[in-house]
Amino acid sequence: MERSMWFLDQKDMPTKWYNVQADLPEPLPPLLHPGTKEPTRLPPPLFPEAVNEQEFSKERWIEIPEEVQAAYRTYRPTVLHRAYRLEKYLDTPAKIFYKYEGTSQAGSHKPNTAIAQAYYNKKEGVKRLATETGAGQWGSALALGCAFFGLECKVYMVRVSYNQKPYRRILMETWGAKVVPSPSNDTEVGRRFLKENPDHPGSLGIAISEACEDAFAHEDTKYSIGSVVNHVLLHQTIIGEETIKQMEMADAYPDIIVGCVGGGSNFAGQFLPWIRDKFSGKKKNMRIICVEPTAAPSLTKGPYTWDYGDIAGLAPIVKMYTLGHTFIPSPIHAGGLRYHGMAPIISHLYKLGWIEAVAVPQIPTFEAGVIFARTEGIISAPEPCHDLRVAIDEALKCKEEGVSKAILINHSGHGHFDLSAYDAYLSGKLVDYAYPEAAVKKALKDLPEVSEAYK
Amino acid sequence: MERSMWFLDQKDMPTKWYNVQADLPEPLPPLLHPGTKEPTRLPPPLFPEAVNEQEFSKERWIEIPEEVQAAYRTYRPTVLHRAYRLEKYLDTPAKIFYKYEGTSQAGSHKPNTAIAQAYYNKKEGVKRLATETGAGQWGSALALGCAFFGLECKVYMVRVSYNQKPYRRILMETWGAKVVPSPSNDTEVGRRFLKENPDHPGSLGIAISEACEDAFAHEDTKYSIGSVVNHVLLHQTIIGEETIKQMEMADAYPDIIVGCVGGGSNFAGQFLPWIRDKFSGKKKNMRIICVEPTAAPSLTKGPYTWDYGDIAGLAPIVKMYTLGHTFIPSPIHAGGLRYHGMAPIISHLYKLGWIEAVAVPQIPTFEAGVIFARTEGIISAPEPCHDLRVAIDEALKCKEEGVSKAILINHSGHGHFDLSAYDAYLSGKLVDYAYPEAAVKKALKDLPEVSEAYK
Numbered sequence: 085m086e087r088s089m090w091f092l093d094q095k096d097m098p099t100k101w102y103n104v105q106a107d108l109p110e111p112l113p114p115l116l117h118p119g120t121k122e123p124t125r126l127p128p129p130l131f132p133e134a135v136n137e138q139e140f141s142k143e144r145w146i147e148i149p150e151e152v153q154a155a156y157r158t159y160r161p162t163v164l165h166r167a168y169r170l171e172k173y174l175d176t177p178a179k180i181f182y183k184y185e186g187t188s189q190a191g192s193h194k195p196n197t198a199i200a201q202a203y204y205n206k207k208e209g210v211k212r213l214a215t216e217t218g219a220g221q222w223g224s225a226l227a228l229g230c231a232f233f234g235l236e237c238k239v240y241m242v243r244v245s246y247n248q249k250p251y252r253r254i255l256m257e258t259w260g261a262k263v264v265p266s267p268s269n270d271t272e273v274g275r276r277f278l279k280e281n282p283d284h285p286g287s288l289g290i291a292i293s294e295a296c297e298d299a300f301a302h303e304d305t306k307y308s309i310g311s312v313v314n315h316v317l318l319h320q321t322i323i324g325e326e327t328i329k330q331m332e333m334a335d336a337y338p339d340i341i342v343g344c345v346g347g348g349s350n351f352a353g354q355f356l357p358w359i360r361d362k363f364s365g366k367k368k369n370m371r372i373i374c375v376e377p378t379a380a381p382s383l384t385k386g387p388y389t390w391d392y393g394d395i396a397g398l399a400p401i402v403k404m405y406t407l408g409h410t411f412i413p414s415p416i417h418a419g420g421l422r423y424h425g426m427a428p429i430i431s432h433l434y435k436l437g438w439i440e441a442v443a444v445p446q447i448p449t450f451e452a453g454v455i456f457a458r459t460e461g462i463i464s465a466p467e468p469c470h471d472l473r474v475a476i477d478e479a480l481k482c483k484e485e486g487v488s489k490a491i492l493i494n495h496s497g498h499g500h501f502d503l504s505a506y507d508a509y510l511s512g513k514l515v516d517y518a519y520p521e522a523a524v525k526k527a528l529k530d531l532p533e534v535s536e537a538y539k
Numbered sequence: 540m541e542r543s544m545w546f547l548d549q550k551d552m553p554t555k556w557y558n559v560q561a562d563l564p565e566p567l568p569p570l571l572h573p574g575t576k577e578p579t580r581l582p583p584p585l586f587p588e589a590v591n592e593q594e595f596s597k598e599r600w601i602e603i604p605e606e607v608q609a610a611y612r613t614y615r616p617t618v619l620h621r622a623y624r625l626e627k628y629l630d631t632p633a634k635i636f637y638k639y640e641g642t643s644q645a646g647s648h649k650p651n652t653a654i655a656q657a658y659y660n661k662k663e664g665v666k667r668l669a670t671e672t673g674a675g676q677w678g679s680a681l682a683l684g685c686a687f688f689g690l691e692c693k694v695y696m697v698r699v700s701y702n703q704k705p706y707r708r709i710l711m712e713t714w715g716a717k718v719v720p721s722p723s724n725d726t727e728v729g730r731r732f733l734k735e736n737p738d739h740p741g742s743l744g745i746a747i748s749e750a751c752e753d754a755f756a757h758e759d760t761k762y763s764i765g766s767v768v769n770h771v772l773l774h775q776t777i778i779g780e781e782t783i784k785q786m787e788m789a790d791a792y793p794d795i796i797v798g799c800v801g802g803g804s805n806f807a808g809q810f811l812p813w814i815r816d817k818f819s820g821k822k823k824n825m826r827i828i829c830v831e832p833t834a835a836p837s838l839t840k841g842p843y844t845w846d847y848g849d850i851a852g853l854a855p856i857v858k859m860y861t862l863g864h865t866f867i868p869s870p871i872h873a874g875g876l877r878y879h880g881m882a883p884i885i886s887h888l889y890k891l892g893w894i895e896a897v898a899v900p901q902i903p904t905f906e907a908g909v910i911f912a913r914t915e916g917i918i919s920a921p922e923p924c925h926d927l928r929v930a931i932d933e934a935l936k937c938k939e940e941g942v943s944k945a946i947l948i949n950h951s952g953h954g955h956f957d958l959s960a961y962d963a964y965l966s967g968k969l970v971d972y973a974y975p976e977a978a979v980k981k982a983l984k985d986l987p988e989v990s991e992a993y994k
Contacts, residue, residue, distance in 0.1 A: 086551065086609065086612075087548075087549045088549070088612045088613060089614075091547075091548065091610060092546075094542045094543070095540060095542065095544065143644075154541065154623075157541075157542070157543045157544060158543060158544075158620070159544075160915050165613070168609075169687070187642050189917050189918070190916075190956070195916075228916055231912075231914075231915070232624070245804070250962070251955075251958045251959075253963045254959070254961050255918065255958060256910050257961075257962075258909060258913075258918060258961045260913055286556065295876075308694065348924075356787060361816060441661075454713060455712050457644075458686045458688075458714060459686075459701060460613060461614065461643075461644030461645075462644050463644070463713060500646070500955040500956070501707075501955070503709040504706075504709070506709050506712075507709045507712075508704070510709070510712055510713065
């Protein structure tokens with residue numbers, strides 16, 4: 085019998101998140117305040133104390149509170165699979181593994197941090213969380229987290245998505261969240277945009293501004309963010325810590341780890357626990373490959389510089405690979421990868437040469453997604469189709485070279501709400517977008533000026 | 540640590556299906572040919588030999604071929620959960636477990652038989668399978684099964700669903716199936732209906748006729764069915780056999796097993812392995828509760844009599860609880876429960892008094908579904924919301940009576956493609972349907988006449 089799924093018993097589920105800040109060869113650059121441009125914490129009116137501490141902590145291991153572990157145990161540990169059918173289809177000597185987060189109730193890795201954030205807010209007396217969502221992946225995870233801890237949840241959903249993707253809205257409402265199309269009449273910012281244009285399609289930048297205004301305006305409300313920042317990456321390390329144990333059960337060790345990066349929290353959650361073995365020299369030649377879309381190639385095309393974390397220029401300024409915070413990526417289906425920058429931790433490690441990056445256009449990612457669906461069965465979200473593309477390419481290289489490498493795919497979730505993208509691909513209507521050089525050049529003119537001390 | 544998920548290692552996955560026909564206190568009545576009305580096998584032009592043998596086998600254990608086991612291992616064993624959060628919400632002393640089939644790639648239990656049927660067909664040289672589908676649950680599972688074994692798959696999808704539920708169609712196409720709206724121009728039957736009405740909305744009866752005609756007309760093609768018949772129930776027993784091992788791991792034994800029944804294959808797959816302990820007297824008082832919708836209450840309202848298995852009157856005549864094969868249930872969202880009859884095995888056991896049945900209207904099932912979503916996180920398909928309703932009612936009875944029973948829910952799958960039903964419920968637009976007494980009375984006039992010998 086060839087075992088193709090490895091379950092980790094709940095008694096062996098990791099009880100600590102791994103904080104890479106304890107082991108970084110060089111410390112991270114600071115966050116800068118968007119106004120003063122001096123080092124800052126996350127704005128306390130927006131974030132609970134525990135999360136703000138985690139953002140800057142140098143402790144290697146951070147205990148996962150028992151209440152969070154209990155909530156994780158409704159869907160974790162997730163499964164590690166061996167993709168035997170894909171290997172056979174590719175006729176490759178490579179061993180392909182994938183860690184699959186699609187069995188969480190929200191269908192992705194996002195609840196790993198949503199649950200933790202809801203817990204810490206609840207513990208500090210917060211009654212209500214506000215957030216933004218584009219396609220709805222993050223909003224639905226936070227709605228779930230809030231349902232688990234009895235918090236109210238208000239989601240500002242970009243209007244065009246609110247109208248086009250009713251299923252994600254209904255998901256959030258089923259979990260009890262209140263969802264409004266953004267711009268909305270519920271905030272100053274929203275009203276301003278609606279006055280200009282009553283049919284305003286909205287944008288992630290506007291939705292962020294609305295959620296932050298909501299949190300600032302209500303004593304009992306805080307804000308919650310689903311990627312990019314350090315504490316989110318921290319919460320996601322449960323993925324990699326589980327995978328390490330499962331790869332041991334499978335008697336294998338990855339030569340290559342591949343994952344897609346938008347803000348970067350999902351893939352960092354997988355590779356940060358593994359990178360310890362690169363830092364220590366135990367597995368120097370392990371390759372960690374970040375896959376980004378050609379439409380938003382921050383790592384492969386952007387400069388490493390100071391920029392606002394958000395499109396509106398309200399969030400702290402961070403040092404990262406960026407295409408400019410005013411850059412708006414083309415409408416690829418992988419909505420989760422349409423971000424102008426990259427998590428500071430990933431940017432830092434990339435700058436220091438510990439990880440690689442590659443950019444791929446969307447049509448070949450769906451080709452990979454369909455191959456995966458017809459071999460392994462799973463319908464992947466457009467984001468992990470990026471991983472699949474590169475994993476397949478690497479497996480084919482193994483075939484050419486006649487070497488049997490172990491490839492670990494970090495599969496972030498299912499594509500049950502993304503089937504129209506598959507329809508477009510299958511009917512030949514999907515388009516590719518070239519690297520938008522001119523738009524990036526223009527956006528990079530809007531970078532904030534920071535003091536010489538931080539350059 | 541309270542363990543809330545029990546994984547079964549793949550080396551402990553059952554390797555045999557359980558055939559209850561070996562242990563039935565009385566043998567099943569025969570199938571009767573729709574023309575001659577004499578005992579018959581399944582029509583050989585439609586079904587492969589291996590499956591026809593299984594239909595009538597009296598062997599207690601039937602080996603699961605290694606190729607089928609390997610395909611199962613892309614998603615099996617599925618997980619047994621303890622619903623701690625639901626228990627806490629209900630404040631009940633009951634212990635609530637649920638076996639969850641929603642992590643299969645198609646999102647339900649259906650691949651358990653689709654994979655087996657695809658395998659047996661492939662083995663007997665069949666190149667192509669034809670089937671019908673209503674909402675698309677079965678068609679998508681068969682598309683997956685065919686992808687796994689390299690068979691072509693043609694799905695006749697009821698036109699109204701084809702137009703209203705594009706996501707299920709795209710799922711099937713992603714797995715490589717060819718899907719046409721039924722009535723279609725691809726068959727005589729289809730063309731006849733289209734000539735009458737070019738915008739014919741279609742029906743399951745017409746779609747079945749088209750799929751059968753397709754299989755009869757093509758040498759290389761057979762037909763495949765997703766519920767009701769004995770071999771389908773057999774393939775589903777993998778669910779119960781796994782659950783028995785997992786309940787042992789959880790150190791528990793069910794006092795009550797609850798599941799929804801349409802054709803009945805899913806719930807039978809769970810309870811048939813358990814009913815051995817009732818037959819043997821080891822656990823005489825275990826309650827097995829079949830939950831059906833008020834809109835199609837065959838067990839609780841229908842007579843136990845001879846009727847056609849299909850609406851068109853082309854399939855063999857079986858003895859079952861039925862509302863009449865011409866009865867068309869109201870359009871409840873639980874499409875999988877809109878069947879006029881009940882699996883012969885379930886009907887037989889119900890007649891003999893081994894199992895119970897209860898009918899519930901749809902609004903209270905969605906109320907239960909939303910409670911489950913906000914406690915356990917999972918968005919349930921409308922069908923298992925029926926189980927949840929009755930499980931919650933039984934748990935509340937435990938609370939009243941101060942007894943701690945173990946309740947096992949057989950949860951057939953997720954509701955990611957059924958969110959419009961939740962939307963209707965949450966916005967107060969969902970309606971209930973009373974028991975359609977007059978329509979049933981009328982349909983029962985269309986029962987086939989069979990010889991005295993079989994009465």
